[in-house]
Amino acid sequence: MKLLQQAYDWLDERLDFKDLIAPLVKKTVPMHGRSYWYFLGGITLFLFMLQVCTGILLLLYYRPSAGEAFESVQYIMTRVQFGWLIRSIHSWAANLMIFTAFAHMFSVLFLKAYRKPRELTWVTGMLLLFLAMGFGFSGYLLPWNTLAFFATKVGTDIAGQVPVVGKWIMIFLRGGEEVTGATLTRFFGFHVAVLPGITTVLIGAHIFLVQRFGMSVPPEVEERWKAAPAEASEMKFFPSFFLREMMAWYFALAVLGVLAALLPWELGTKADPFAAAPLGIKPEWYFLFMFQTLKLIPAKVWFVDGELLGILTFGAAGGLWVLLPFFDGAARGRGRRMILGVGIFALAFILAMTVYGYVAK
Amino acid sequence: MPTNDSSSVKPERRRLVEILLGGGLVASVISFIYPVLRYLVPPPVADLGGDEVVACKKGDLKPNSSKIFRFGNRPALLLLTAEGEYRSLSATCTHLSCTVQYRNDLHQIWCACHNGMYDLNGKNVSGPPPRPLEVFTVNLRGDDVVVRRKQGA
Numbered sequence: 001m002k003l004l005q006q007a008y009d010w011l012d013e014r015l016d017f018k019d020l021i022a023p024l025v026k027k028t029v030p031m032h033g034r035s036y037w038y039f040l041g042g043i044t045l046f047l048f049m050l051q052v053c054t055g056i057l058l059l060l061y062y063r064p065s066a067g068e069a070f071e072s073v074q075y076i077m078t079r080v081q082f083g084w085l086i087r088s089i090h091s092w093a094a095n096l097m098i099f100t101a102f103a104h105m106f107s108v109l110f111l112k113a114y115r116k117p118r119e120l121t122w123v124t125g126m127l128l129l130f131l132a133m134g135f136g137f138s139g140y141l142l143p144w145n146t147l148a149f150f151a152t153k154v155g156t157d158i159a160g161q162v163p164v165v166g167k168w169i170m171i172f173l174r175g176g177e178e179v180t181g182a183t184l185t186r187f188f189g190f191h192v193a194v195l196p197g198i199t200t201v202l203i204g205a206h207i208f209l210v211q212r213f214g215m216s217v218p219p220e221v222e223e224r225w226k227a228a229p230a231e232a233s234e235m236k237f238f239p240s241f242f243l244r245e246m247m248a249w250y251f252a253l254a255v256l257g258v259l260a261a262l263l264p265w266e267l268g269t270k271a272d273p274f275a276a277a278p279l280g281i282k283p284e285w286y287f288l289f290m291f292q293t294l295k296l297i298p299a300k301v302w303f304v305d306g307e308l309l310g311i312l313t314f315g316a317a318g319g320l321w322v323l324l325p326f327f328d329g330a331a332r333g334r335g336r337r338m339i340l341g342v343g344i345f346a347l348a349f350i351l352a353m354t355v356y357g358y359v360a361k
Numbered sequence: 362m363p364t365n366d367s368s369s370v371k372p373e374r375r376r377l378v379e380i381l382l383g384g385g386l387v388a389s390v391i392s393f394i395y396p397v398l399r400y401l402v403p404p405p406v407a408d409l410g411g412d413e414v415v416a417c418k419k420g421d422l423k424p425n426s427s428k429i430f431r432f433g434n435r436p437a438l439l440l441l442t443a444e445g446e447y448r449s450l451s452a453t454c455t456h457l458s459c460t461v462q463y464r465n466d467l468h469q470i471w472c473a474c475h476n477g478m479y480d481l482n483g484k485n486v487s488g489p490p491p492r493p494l495e496v497f498t499v500n501l502r503g504d505d506v507v508v509r510r511k512q513g514a
Contacts, residue, residue: 057400079404082396 027237039248040104047097054090064188066181069144070270088260113216119325121209138191149271292357412510427463451495
């Protein structure tokens with residue numbers, strides 16, 4: 001104990017902990033009826049950290065080659081003790097993370113937390129959402145099973161239809177003209193090195209911006225508080241909000257544990273590049289709304305290729321979505337109402353198309 | 362003794378709450394760590410080959426030459442001396458587990474990693490190796506040169 005105290009004092013003398021944690025101690029979180037939405041970002045972060053841990057564990061046994069990938073995942077699932085659990089957690093946490101990231105994005109949209117000065121927080125957050133989807137897309141292929149093989153074929157083919165640069169992007173992603181072992185090696189590299197690196201930097205920026213500006217108070221609440229300052233209430237971040245946040249993480253972990261233990265992720269059958277695509281090839285649920293929309297667009301719209309039209313529309317929508325906060329200031333409240341309307345439409349569209357995608361043959 | 366002094370009651374109850382909360386937390390952390398620790402232990406590899414293996418065919422080796430073959434999960438050395446006698450030994454150096462080789466110019470077994478030397482009976486004669494190499498028995502069965510682990514070794 002005395003040694004521990006000495007070590008602490010030694011570090012404290014040099015680092016001055018009190019000054020170091022001063023911003024944390026000072027930090028407060030506004031309390032109002034919608035404060036619980038603040039938890040979603042933290043839960044997403046927690047799930048990402050879990051992904052890093054379980055991902056490192058999977059790397060101990062996984063082999064990224066067309067000849068061995070499927071067998072090594074099979075080995076993890078059947079021979080390695082608790083291997084099934086680690087892989088299940090990795091797969092489930094990935095899906096939950098994308099879900100909470102989407103929920104976080106829409107909560108920020110509807111609580112109008114993107115508005116000045118938080119535009120950059122929104123932009124970094126949107127980039128992180130795209131990265132999460134990239135993680136999902138690249139990780140999906142790694143077990144090298146039939147479903148993943150064809151999903152990757154379709155997904156990279158869609159990228160290939162972008163005008164001018166599409167072909168080049170497709171070859172870059174696939175590591176050649178076709179989806180082969182070379183694609184697997186590439187996706188593995190993206191999944192475990194490129195994406196984590198970029199994501200870590202962006203998460204750092206995102207969290208820094210959140211700390212810099214503090215938590216946003218929804219405009220309705222802000223107005224009420226301005227009218228009656230006595231009503232305004234806030235909570236100390238440390239320890240009060242922090243402990244609540246920990247409870248939320250713990251709850252997320254419980255949900256994850258139950259899902260992973262009771263519904264272990266399936267492996268399917270090994271990919272065979274020279275077999276016909278099986279029935280019911282569908283992408284992961286978070287790509288389903290785009291997949292389903294593309295299926296509905298006719299082959300030719302007027303004189304434009306239907307597929308191309310869909311891809312370009314989604315691309316443009318995604319781009320505009322990133323820039324959404326910059327429309328907020330437009331024409332006295334009209335911009336804000338427009339964003340709200342677009343947000344409701346987008347949410348309804350995504351939900352409807354996802355459900356449709358599941359029901360449709 | 363004060364009857365309703367809350368300050369004398371509180372710490373004890375607080376302590377109970379702390380033990381319950383802390384205990385629960387520690388127990389759940391252990392339940393997370395345990396599967397991870399078990400996961401880190403690689404599953405045992407099936408022992409291939411057992412105690413006997415056909416190292417080569419009679420006549421494959423010229424006198425004063427050797428070959429390295431797979432014996433179970435490890436490499437082993439089979440050599441035919443200049444006098445025409447088969448010898449077989451473990452090829453794993455007893456120093457730091459490099460794979461040794463037969464030097465037909467020195468008529469000795471040599472480890473390239475740290476210049477360890479063994480004689481043809483596996484005895485460590487110079488350099489860093491601390492122990493002799495394990496020696497196997499060699500039998501001829503028809504055309505097969507059969508290497509076997511010594512009983513009780």
